[in-house]
Amino acid sequence: MDTYDLITRNAAEVVTEDEVEAMAEDPEGKRAYVGYEPSGVLHIGHMLTANKLIDLQEAGFEVTVLLADVHAYLNDKGSFEEIRETAEKMQEQFIAYGLDEERTEFVYGSAYQMDEDYELDLHALQVETTLNRAQRAMAEIRSGETAKVSHVVYPLMQALDIEYLDVDLAIGGMDQRKVHMLARENLPELGYDSPTSLHTPILADLTEGVGKMSSSTGVTVSMENSREEIEERVNSAYCPPTRDPDPDDEGNERENPVLEVFRYHVFPRFEAVVVERPDEYGGGLEYEDYEALADDLESGELHPADAKSALAEYLDRLIAPGREKLRD
RNA sequence: CCGCCCUUAGCUCAGACUGGUAGAGCAGUCGACUGUAGAUCGACUUGCCCCCCGUUCAAAUCGGGGAGGGCGGACCA
Secondary structure, three states, X not given: OOHHHHHHOOOOEXXXXXXXXXXXXXXXXXXXXXXXXXXXXXXHHHHHHHHHHHHHHHHOOEEEEEEOHXXXXXXXXXXXXXXXXXXHHHHHHHHHHOOOHHHEEEEEHHXXXXXXXXXHHHHHHHHHOOHHHHHHHOOOOOOOOXXXXXXXXXXXXXXXXXXXXXXXXXXXXXXXXXXXXHHHHHHHHHOOOOOEEEEEOOOEOOOOOOOEOOOOOOOOOEOOOOHHHHHHHHHOOOOOOOOOOOOOOOOOOOOOHHHHHHHHHHOOOOOOEEEOOOHHHOOOEEEXXXXXXXXXXXXXXXXXXXXXXXXXXXXXXXXXXXXXXXXX
């Protein structure tokens, strides 16, 4: 696979392709970053962007993981002390998950976000940004909660982080694209470069195939799940034998979450996928790429139940090292 | 500071006027059917009715006090 394809594989969107192509010419030493609000436990959503970081490291990038403690504080996630503790646990899990320790720098937001330069630039950005724009870019607020001033400051700091961490490429889920667009438009007003960004898809909820997989509904897969829990959750996932399911009763588009997890989590991390299947149904199968597996599910050659047991197996392998860390 | 509105199941809310065993929808759980899930049937669970005091035989409901949240308070007339 050539470098550009490696950098952009499984991305939902790249802004812009030309800028990324230029980076792919000479990727060695280029810098990329993702910011995470420390939550203590790595879940499948974190793992999706982490996969992209692993791709980038393989391409030669240096990676910065921002442990966004100040952002978590702005989002009312607890005291600084509590947030810091969970951040430390998270850092270990990222390494256990497979990030290259040599090429990963973990930075706490509080290490530079209180500096005078940063604060002054933040105020400058506040002057440049309309309330409406900041509101559209802000992180989703919990239901029942109303927007606070902290919520609109939040995306402005994300934009500024890109400059202060000196990154060439900002990574995030599609839910972060408005932040990155705001950064592209407003950072130049402060005399900084307009940043390049790459967005990963947001995977559908496992049980519904609609909306996004969220920790709030409890149906997610994380580093604290046992093998049995993973099997249980994967087994209860929505999985019609097609890659393009019909909309639900309310007309919402549905995805096949089992295929999505194969595509975005399993195949990027394994050479091949072996599906163990009882002899009565035709015996074992092996797939070297996602398309082959999806084709077989579509044609009926691969039954969803067999796909699920394989998925649980590979997810468990991905999670096992982090789970060990968490146990200590 | 002043005024108005809201607070009941995980969520959205009815119930209050007229006091009498706390409800619906959705979600969730469990079965049936499918070699998965969903859909479809069938069954089931869920509560500090925001807090305190009072009235009453009896308070989610009436009265008083308090807390939390939301909205409003330019000019003109």
